[in-house]
Amino acid sequence: MRLTGGRRSRQLAIALAGALIGALAVFLAAAAALAETPVLRVSVLKFGTVNWELDTIAHHGLDRANGFELQVQGMAGGAAAKVAFQGGEADVIVSDWIWVARQRAAGKDYVFIPYSKAVGGIVVSADSTARTLADLKGQKIGVAGGPLDKSWIILRALAEQAHGIDLAKETEQVFGAPPLIFKSALGGELGGAINYWHFMAKMEAAGMRRLISVAEAAEDLGLDPETPLLGYVVKGEMLRDKPQLVSGLAAASRSAKALLAEDDAEWERLRPRMKAASDAEFAALKAGFRAGIPAPGPVDEDSAAALLALMARLGGSDLVGLASDLPDGLFVEAGS
Structure with missing residues (x-):
């Protein structure tokens, strides 16, 4: 049996409407899932x-x-x-x-x-004669953050335990934001610099030498670096x-x-x-x-x-x- 033009158009319209309804249902379901x-x-x-x-x-x-x-x-x-x-x-x-x-x-x-x-540590210039924390006596130390920085505290504790010195009293500290300590250290203005791990990585990549990491200092103190x-x-x-x-x-x-x-x-x-x-x-x-x-x-x-x-x-x-x-x-x- 042949379909008249009108009947064919109605069936196409019904099919199209069904497809649109199906697509709308999928869209609404996805939107509901997104909202939830x-x-x-x-x-x-x-x-x-x-x-x-x-x-x-x-x-x-x-x-x-x-x-x-x-x-x-x-x-x-x-x-x-x-x-x-x-x-x-x-x-x-x-x-x-x-x-x-x-x-x-x-x-x-x-x-x-x-x-x-990840933790930082203290770095010195490539030509520095310092080999231990004790060798920093009398020098200017840059510390990212403030006097209560955790890395600074751990390194102070190791200096006290291993060398019997208080770095807070035996050095001059410069406290500042990590980028400032980074630039000052690379510029040769500091005898040593304590910075966050990613700035320390950048300083080492630029040729500075790691004196000791905070992880190593923690282990020497009997703490778990993990x-x-x-x-x-x-x-x-x-x-x-x-x-x-x-x-x-x-x-x-x-x-x-x-x-x-x-x-x-x-x-x-x-x-x-x-x-x-x-x-x-x-x-x-x-x-x-x-x-x-x-x-x-x-x-x-x-x-x-x-x-x-x-x-x-x-x-x-x-x-x-x-x-x-x-x-x-x-x-x-x-x-x-």
């Missing part, structure tokens, strides 16, 4: 190295694969990120667990997910009310680290945002990040307690506040 995906607002230093991991998470969809949408909020400094977090404008920040322990001791329910064990110092910080209410979000963040972080630990092509993709000045600097930054990846599993709380005790002894309440002992519930295990 919780957003995690992560406030971090705009040019911090954590952005390399966050970029990897977003680029490979590791956030959505783990049940959340990552929203990175670049901040001018660590203090601004903490203000945003404490004021409810951010869900996650990156900080050291000493700060988190201080907040918990003061009654704030914050928890710590390990992110990195204890991660930096981590993602979330509020305890999120851990209680939305545990899948916290575990999703931890799992996404671990998956990104697995890529960055093995895949050199991923680093080539990231290279433009790393702003490495040379191939040597790029290689040093990549190696430093990889060396800082913590092993999976829980943080050794005895080792953490020993480090906190050292910080309390040399930094006092200005550094640790009321956290004389390691607060319960501080650490959340990262994804495996």
